[in-house]
Amino acid sequence: MNQTEYKHELIMPNDSIPVKIFSFSAHNDLRIIPSHWHRxxxxxxxxxxxxxxxxxxxxxxxxxxxFIYINSKEVHSTQSPEDNEVIVLQIPGDFLKTFSNNESLYIHCNTLELKDNKIFSAMRELLYQMYLYSERKDDAYYLKVYSLLFELGYLLVKNFRVKEENIDIKSQKYLDRLSEICEYIKEHYQYNLTLNEVASEFGYSPQYLSRMFQMYTGSTFLTYLNSIRLNSAFKQVMSTDLSIITIAENNGFANVKSLNKLFKETYGLTPSAYRKSIKNDN
Known part of the structure; x- marks a missing residue:
């Protein structure tokens, strides 16, 4: 079984070009990459x-x-329900400013909500060519990637930019705040973190924070916290020889029984059995 590592928080551009572009293929319909955000x-x-x-x-x-465009700081999670191949283009926040003369930039662009047309076809080809040139890395490839990137930026800004007066400022404010809360949880999930503690840290009541989480992430605070813990535990089960007890302790689970229960509910096997099955497959 092939597993793909997902690193979304700290995005480093490819060598010689200002963006990061890569592809991944993954199949694990039980594994959901937890809600996260990046600049x-x-x-x-x-x-x-x-x-x-x-x-x-x-x-x-x-x-x-x-394809879908995800704006800076938009909280999102992903899942591969079947074998797939996905090209990913990540454009750092500082470079985005070159698309908008240093003004704020919000794009609404996806092929599910908007009618497919020649612009979408052109964007698909631009994304694919950028990926091919970045992989090929022949002489002066970065110049070609730059030219394709600016052509893509032109299509995005010209056709899909949302005017500032049409942006839901209130929702954007909540998303900005929620991204800070998610970051806090990722930095403290190893500890005995509670809804009350996080709410107090950010000046909210537990009830208010609970409703905010449900509304903007589609999950409860505890579900999100456990998904962060489980995602980290999963990586340690797969890539280390640490005992399951140690993995539970490293990732904030109250005890190994709690980890075993959540792991089995998600992956169908206990961590020990899952680790053994992977070794047998290899």
Missing amino acids: SAEILYVRRGKLNIWMNKRKYELNRND
Whole structure:
């Protein structure tokens, strides 16, 4: 079974070009990459298979040739429900300013909500060519990637930029705040973290924070916290020889029984049995 590592928080551009572009292929319909955010904008382009995305209080089911633009700081999570191939373009926040003369930039662009047209076809080709040139890395490839990137930026800004007066400022304010809360949880999930503690840290009542989480991530605070813990535990089960007890302790679980229960509910096996099955497959 092939597993793909997902690192979304700290995005480093490819060598010689100001963006990061890569592809991944993954199949684990039980594993959901937890809600997260980053300062880079991101385009996910499905070349093969399917990809599910949860964002802005709804679920997007992307099929072959679908793509979606995720704005900077938009909280989202992903799942690969079947074998797939996805091209990912991540554009750092500082570079985004070159697309908008240093003004704020909000893009609404996806093939699920908007009618497919020649612009989408052109964008697919630009994304694919950028990926090919970045992989090929022949002489002066970075110049070609730059030219394709600015052509893509032109299409995005000209056709899909949302005017500032049409942006839901209140929702954006909550998303900005929620991104800070998510970051705090990721930095403290190893400890005995509670809803009351996080609410107090950010000046909210537990009830208010609970409603905010449910509205903007589609999950409860505890579900989100456990998904962060489980995602980290999963990586340690797969890539280390640490005991399951140690992994439970490292990731904030009250005891190994709690980890075993959540792991089995998600992956169908206990951590020990899952680790053994992977070794047998290899």
